[in-house]
Amino acid sequence: ETGVTQTPRHLVMGMTNKKSLKxxxxxxxxxxxxxxxxxxxxxxLMFVYNFKEQxxxxxxxxxxxxxxxxxxxLFLHLHTLQPEDSxxxxxxxxxxxxxxxxxxxxxxxxSRLTVL
Amino acid sequence: xKEVEQNSGPLSVPEGAIASLxxxxxDRGSQSFFWYxxxxxxxxxxxxxxxxxxxxxxxxxxxxxxxxSQYVSLxxxxxxxxxxxxxxxxxxxxxxxxxxxxxxTGTRLxxxx
Numbered sequence: 001e002t003g004v005t006q007t008p009r010h011l012v013m014g015m016t017n018k019k020s021l022k023x024x025x026x027x028x029x030x031x032x033x034x035x036x037x038x039x040x041x042x043x044x045l046m047f048v049y050n051f052k053e054q055x056x057x058x059x060x061x062x063x064x065x066x067x068x069x070x071x072x073x074l075f076l077h078l079h080t081l082q083p084e085d086s087x088x089x090x091x092x093x094x095x096x097x098x099x100x101x102x103x104x105x106x107x108x109x110x111s112r113l114t115v116l
Numbered sequence: 117x118k119e120v121e122q123n124s125g126p127l128s129v130p131e132g133a134i135a136s137l138x139x140x141x142x143d144r145g146s147q148s149f150f151w152y153x154x155x156x157x158x159x160x161x162x163x164x165x166x167x168x169x170x171x172x173x174x175x176x177x178x179x180x181x182x183x184x185s186q187y188v189s190l191x192x193x194x195x196x197x198x199x200x201x202x203x204x205x206x207x208x209x210x211x212x213x214x215x216x217x218x219x220x221t222g223t224r225l226x227x228x229x
Contacts, residue, residue: 043204103148105160
């Protein structure tokens, strides 16, 4: 148990559907992240939020829309996705200060997304 | 050119031996490096980080950093079957408060009993 909870763990959706991924952290961290993990590819940073403000949008298509209502919650809204968007979506949080600083990521268990 | 490169493996090591995992990076602005372990079907977990040249030891794990040669390594002594996992190397660049962590593709390690 890392203190970062993601729901749902598995999601199957059609290309015309709208769905959302949810992430909640109980660690008191101020930074939260969305990463995409595809087979044989590096972990790909999508979005970064520091103190609820988006500080990074790594050229992510607009069909992915993040929302961070507070420092503990992070959402990823999905609409009109493509089959190539099928992947494991990982949420993470990190302390702004600490031994590793922002490199010390605490990951959730991930949401496995399949787009048909 | 990939920013952080790792041999994808699989790397097979007999139980009790030393497993050596290597990582090279291209951006000399990278300031600190992190090793994450990811078991199959699980999320990555941080096992070590290093930001100074030389060695850093934590139990059976030793991280090594050589900034002149731009490589990072992770040694696992007395390898156990429970060490079988994919190991992700990541480099962090801190640039005016905007910190970016770049991951390699990971090396799959198998410890053979």
